[in-house]
Amino acid sequence: MMTVSIVNVTSYTGSELLRLLAQHPHFEVISVTGRSTVGKRLDEVFPFLRAGVPTLEGRHPTIDPRLVITEEPAQTDLSFVCLPHAAAAEAVVKLLQKGTKVVDLSADFRLRDVATYEEWYKHTHPAPALLETAVYGLCEMYREQIPHTSLVANPGCHTTTAILGLSPAFAAGIVNPDVIIDSKTGISGGGRNPGPSYHFPEADEDVSAYGLSGHRHMPEIAQELVVAAQQGDHPLATELRITFVPHLMPMTRGILATCYADLKQDENGDLPTTAEVRALYENYYANEPFVHVVDQAPHTKWTYGSNHCFIYPIVDQRAKRLIIVSCLDNLVKGASGQAIQNANLLYGLPEITGLSSLGVHP
Numbered sequence: 001m002m003t004v005s006i007v008n009v010t011s012y013t014g015s016e017l018l019r020l021l022a023q024h025p026h027f028e029v030i031s032v033t034g035r036s037t038v039g040k041r042l043d044e045v046f047p048f049l050r051a052g053v054p055t056l057e058g059r060h061p062t063i064d065p066r067l068v069i070t071e072e073p074a075q076t077d078l079s080f081v082c083l084p085h086a087a088a089a090e091a092v093v094k095l096l097q098k099g100t101k102v103v104d105l106s107a108d109f110r111l112r113d114v115a116t117y118e119e120w121y122k123h124t125h126p127a128p129a130l131l132e133t134a135v136y137g138l139c140e141m142y143r144e145q146i147p148h149t150s151l152v153a154n155p156g157c158h159t160t161t162a163i164l165g166l167s168p169a170f171a172a173g174i175v176n177p178d179v180i181i182d183s184k185t186g187i188s189g190g191g192r193n194p195g196p197s198y199h200f201p202e203a204d205e206d207v208s209a210y211g212l213s214g215h216r217h218m219p220e221i222a223q224e225l226v227v228a229a230q231q232g233d234h235p236l237a238t239e240l241r242i243t244f245v246p247h248l249m250p251m252t253r254g255i256l257a258t259c260y261a262d263l264k265q266d267e268n269g270d271l272p273t274t275a276e277v278r279a280l281y282e283n284y285y286a287n288e289p290f291v292h293v294v295d296q297a298p299h300t301k302w303t304y305g306s307n308h309c310f311i312y313p314i315v316d317q318r319a320k321r322l323i324i325v326s327c328l329d330n331l332v333k334g335a336s337g338q339a340i341q342n343a344n345l346l347y348g349l350p351e352i353t354g355l356s357s358l359g360v361h362p
């Protein structure tokens with residue numbers, strides 16, 4: 001058993017970690033922190049925990065619903081940090097000083113270039129020296145490096161969806177470095193603190209685009225597509241252009257990104273067929289437990305509550321474009337499930353440990 005703390009358990013990603021870790025055989029949650037909820041028991045703040053956390057005979061329970069929320073985390077082997085950016089970095093520094101391994105769910109250590117971080121996040125980075133040691137926690141790309149770090153920068157939700165969808169095409173060098181990503185998100189992506197646009201009467205039966213003047217996930221997507229192209233031995237010859245537009249949808253969970261990229265023609269002016277591109281994608285993800293290349297446009301509902309991502313590539317021969325539809329649950333593969341996948345790698349456990357749920361249907 002490894003001991004675990006969840007810093008800012010009262011966030012959506014924190015409560016999702018509780019739900020998922022209740023099924024985990026090796027991580028025991030012994031410490032949870034909050035801000036306005038300090039002194040309360042977990043099951044007071046999250047009444048769904050009043051059901052208790054039943055376990056099979058002989059199996060140690062990994063969460064005690066009566067655990068009291070504290071201001072600071074206790075000493076543990078591992079910590080999941082679920083704070084907003086900037087506050088997260090400060091907590092991470094203290095945890096690393098105590099020898100705790102950290103999976104940080106915020107954006108603080110995802111961008112490798114401090115100037116890019118400060119441009120997009122509009123504040124001075126609280127711990128720039130750690131950017132060198134942090135490993136970007138997209139397991140499908142960095143599973144060799146993750147076990148050797150103490151700080152995993154868990155990727156963003158829109159970002160994971162888009163990178164998983166586009167990286168096989170960039171690695172194979174079949175598209176030009178000019179992409180449009182139309183990404184739709186459920187409202188839990190905005191977190192637990194209500195704002196006017198997330199309020200039920202305004203968000204229900206409504207769809208809206210946001211971040212049109214530039215969203216902070218764009219540089220994160222760009223950073224990793226450049227790496228995917230390099231890993232596939234097709235480094236980009238020109239600067240990558242990305243138009244990324246997120247949309248708020250009247251659903252609780254889910255991200256669906258439709259990505260459009262110009263296909264390169266071969267020396268005869270021909271484009272790859274859909275069958276060829278699908279074979280390339282299937283090969284790229286052949287050994288991935290959580291990424292599935294499918295033969296029809298996927299639905300976010302397929303992923304609800306699970307750590308799975310579904311990807312559908314199709315060639316638009318008329319427009320000479322590759323269209324890729326990619327979807328996942330923002331709170332699972334887009335956040336807490338991916339965080340557990342990373343933690344499994346940190347401790348040499350099979351990546352799927354504790355993450356075997358299928359999506360909820362219907």
Ligand SMILES: NC(=O)C1=CN([C@@H]2O[C@H](COP(=O)(O)OP(=O)(O)OC[C@H]3O[C@@H](n4cnc5c(N)ncnc54)[C@H](OP(=O)(O)O)[C@@H]3O)[C@@H](O)[C@H]2O)C=CC1
Binds near residue numbers: 014331
């Ligand atoms: N939601 C999502 O789908 C995803 C979120 N993330 C990232 O994960 C992290 C957590 O996000 P999420 O779960 O949405 O968080 P939430 O917005 O749900 O967190 C809300 C909680 O955070 C507490 N809080 C807010 N600011 C602070 C602060 N400065 N210090 C301490 N506590 C604070 C509030 O406590 P109080 O009650 O005291 O006000 C409240 O309980 C963020 O960095 C986010 O960007 C990443 C991927 C997906």
Ligand SMILES: CC(=O)N[C@@H](CCC(=O)OP(=O)(O)O)C(=O)O
Binds near residue numbers: 106155186188190246
């Ligand atoms: C609906 C909504 O507002 N979603 C957030 C993304 C969720 C999130 O917090 O992701 P990161 O940690 O990767 O920034 C947004 O678009 O900014």
